Amino acid sequence: MSTLVNRRDLAFLLYDWLHIESLCEQPLFKEHDRETFDMILDMAERLAEEKFFPHAQKVDEKEPHFDGEKVHIIPEVKEALDAHAEAGFLGMSFDAEWGGMQLPYTISQACNGIFYAANVSTAGYPMLTMGAANLLAHHGTEQQKSTYMLPMIEGRFYGTMCLSEPQAGSSLSDLRTKATPHEDGTYRVVGNKMWISGGEHDLSENIIHLVLARLPGAPAGVKGISLFIVPKYLLNKDGSLGQRNDVQLAGINHKMGYRGTINTVLNFGEEERCVGYLVGEPHHGLRYMFHMMNEARIAVGLGASMLGYTGFLHSLAYARQRPQGRHPGAKDPTQPPVPIIEHADVKRMLLAQKAYAEGALALCLYCAKLFDQQRTAPQEEQAELGLLLDLLTPIAKAWPSEYCLEANKLAIQVLGGYGYTREYHVERFYRDNRLNPIHEGTNGIQALDLLGRKVTMKQGAALQALQARVEATLAQASNIPALEEFVTSLKEALGDVVQTTMVLMQTAMKGEIDLYLANASVYLNLFGHTVLAWIWLEQAVALQRLDDTDATYKEGKMRACQYFYRWELPHTKTWAKLLQSLDETCLKMPTESF
């Protein structure tokens, strides 16, 4: 079996559960069917195995470096990315009129997931590029699309997103980068940006930076931020590369993992000749960027999920072939040892990984389908889809990045000492995955977004929409005796979420804002585990429809579901109780007493 993804499982998620093929009934996707979906998934898997996975270890050992003049990245990265662009993967979800494949986002995410599993560092470049292109598809002018977006879809230009600055990581309201109007209608950008992935390299002909900056006299805070296109090379009228723009590489960050994706500090306008082009309206930049950010957040969740997934498959393969020890009840040392997969504690570590990774992937694909539905559903369904997607985005970003990191920790443990060496892959997965709770908004920020914004918006309409969907799943599951235990537990957990939310909202309404948000991270745990339990019940319902030829697969999935319900979900009670007590242990800790 592949160590990237279990294709039986992926097919189950896409077709048996999400019925993605039904999207082909929509005009937007009418050129496709399950056959074309599978063909592209096959192609992604082959390319990932042949071009992405083989250099994953090497690019980790030999990370990108700057010799003072030029950034060097091992050639295998460009080879893989060229093949990826050549095969059209950058344009998967773009419209045919732009040369795209016009595939459902769900299928493109599934393909991306396979590349993440193979080599998340190398796959980072196209991920950023697709995000940047997609932003321009929505907010750029026709001329900006043809000039910058099209070459990104073709893989000739790559994209970046430039938000953070050295003095302002998570706090976007403190951005200082400035953009001044120039007489020719362009802008001159001056400022420093930090943590810019893909900020400098020769992997593509050009790099298109999407940069947040303030116009002169812009309001303070997040309401005064505009968005600019800042190309590495300016373009001549005929689209050919012109002179180098005033964007300087100021430094490379050397990271614990994700080493193949170059991460940079960039100086814009050191020589006061950095040209930028305004995207959309002045002062609306953050909204446009958040269009990209929300996709990026789900992409982060997907990346985390797939690192968890491949770690699970690697440790599973090891556990099947490594003989060691005997069963507790049969200690005769003259008998041969058993494969470690037979030990209960190893099964525990594998089953936990399976429950985390398959659950996380399912959640991310569910969110991707919501995207597709938003594009195709009738007007009257749009509001619900948008609310759900808004509500689930912080979960889809944060939950996989916490629990699939935990999965990678367990993958190392299954391999023991071997897992701790760089000879095997699992320690790299763990290092790579450690970024995911941090970037694209730390999980602490996600928690504030969930509790402080998403749950409260439109008088709690998003939570009500989710609740309705969970209750629909519960109603379906109630008719299936094998799922009784899960139905009971999920009802309780959902009740805890609702009750806890009410207690917290009352606190907010009393004006005790600091107290209301103090334990938001615990709320994210409570909410996230409940959502995952729902996603597992969704899968369990769909599993019932499989026939006997799938009995072995089904048994494994049902066990993973059972693991989640018995081993994980009960912790929500502890979290709900803590939240409802409005505990002030952390909030009231005097800073001098640490």
Next chain:
Amino acid sequence: MSTLVNRRDLAFLLYDWLHIESLCEQPLFKEHDRETFDMILDMAERLAEEKFFPHAQKVDEKEPHFDGEKVHIIPEVKEALDAHAEAGFLGMSFDAEWGGMQLPYTISQACNGIFYAANVSTAGYPMLTMGAANLLAHHGTEQQKSTYMLPMIEGRFYGTMCLSEPQAGSSLSDLRTKATPHEDGTYRVVGNKMWISGGEHDLSENIIHLVLARLPGAPAGVKGISLFIVPKYLLNKDGSLGQRNDVQLAGINHKMGYRGTINTVLNFGEEERCVGYLVGEPHHGLRYMFHMMNEARIAVGLGASMLGYTGFLHSLAYARQRPQGRHPGAKDPTQPPVPIIEHADVKRMLLAQKAYAEGALALCLYCAKLFDQQRTAPQEEQAELGLLLDLLTPIAKAWPSEYCLEANKLAIQVLGGYGYTREYHVERFYRDNRLNPIHEGTNGIQALDLLGRKVTMKQGAALQALQARVEATLAQASNIPALEEFVTSLKEALGDVVQTTMVLMQTAMKGEIDLYLANASVYLNLFGHTVLAWIWLEQAVALQRLDDTDATYKEGKMRACQYFYRWELPHTKTWAKLLQSLDETCLKMPTESF
């Protein structure tokens, strides 16, 4: 403040809580008093700051390598270790007759802890050497002591422990290395050993390998294992170095962290001339080795604790000086940002680290004191001390290695993107600490040791001894109104441990051995958290005796205790319930269904 350890806290643990100075009333330690203890702690801290910490990052980047002829280790390691030996730290806990300082083990562990915090990789060499020397102190002949142990105390020879083999990591009963008696009374050793820390280097004049091997005709399994001294260089009659013994470096393992401690594969007797010397009686090797192993396990726990501790202090220092964002109730972007330590979620991450790291360190020092008491207490108290130490050893190894790894994860999160770069130290702590759940018996092995051996030995006498101690603490705490909440919670948790243990023992008595041990890891969690809650209550009781000058410090400790009781301990209910249900989710997972 130092980022290695909070000396006020260390003093509280050693004196205000454990009353280590009272050991000086014993003849063994009568040369010492609190003043000499503090002097040696000062010396350790200074040496750690000046010689160990400064090269911690460098040795991680430039790990030991073998050029085909010789192992190269950056010179700073030897400089630090020579200074460490010169100052007498290797001999801290050895008797004065061997040139040692004859300090209590608790003080020597506190000093070791400071070195671990500064640079766990470099501190690994003396840790192994002290362990090897101590084994010989207990089980070697007088001649072996003067020939091998004495030079180890002096820092001229270093030691290793050679247990694992490529085909048998955790499963010692499958060891294959052979030792054949030679006509001169020595042995010829043949075999391959894996994961040997400190197995080859030029840091010391000689390396003394302590090797487990089987004699001809030895019983199968763990009852047929003997222990041998195998020096890298054979010694001439006058003690000078003779010819190189037949021990070959077969390879170096490249690890995720702990990179400065060279980890090797060694071939013994490739040329059939590897000379070994039997230690003690034939076939009792594992018992002798476990004398060393038990110490090594507590040392692992201490190392994990101190990595957690220093990570906490590093992230605390960062949080105090990094301005970013504003309080939820005060979002005016024209106001300056606050230091991140003021954010509730950052306080949470700091307080969790404090609760984990200070709790873990307290547990390890408590165990160290039990060692000292074993050496000095009257005969009638020996049994109880031995039982407690046996019972607490798997907890002291496993709990810090799980939860202080979690602490390091949080330290990275406090620093955000910076924490993920190798410019800062916290990502290294996390990588270093990831070894601790694996080596010296994986935490899965510790769980089996706790539930399958320690809890059952002598009809549960160890658990009863612990229970008596916990109840004594509860009785003390019951008189203090401020501790009421903790008393109630700990009583419940202790009750859950006892009840759960009974259910599991009944399962064992029915002969369902696989089921009884299936969820041992959860039992370790339940037991570990309960022990830590007890250790925190012990500290809380001692804190009440501090006067007002310590109010700020006391407030912080009490909050950390409260954090542990409110945020962590309640999870024991979930674990107890799961265990009492004799859940078979993992045990019965068919291996083909993963």
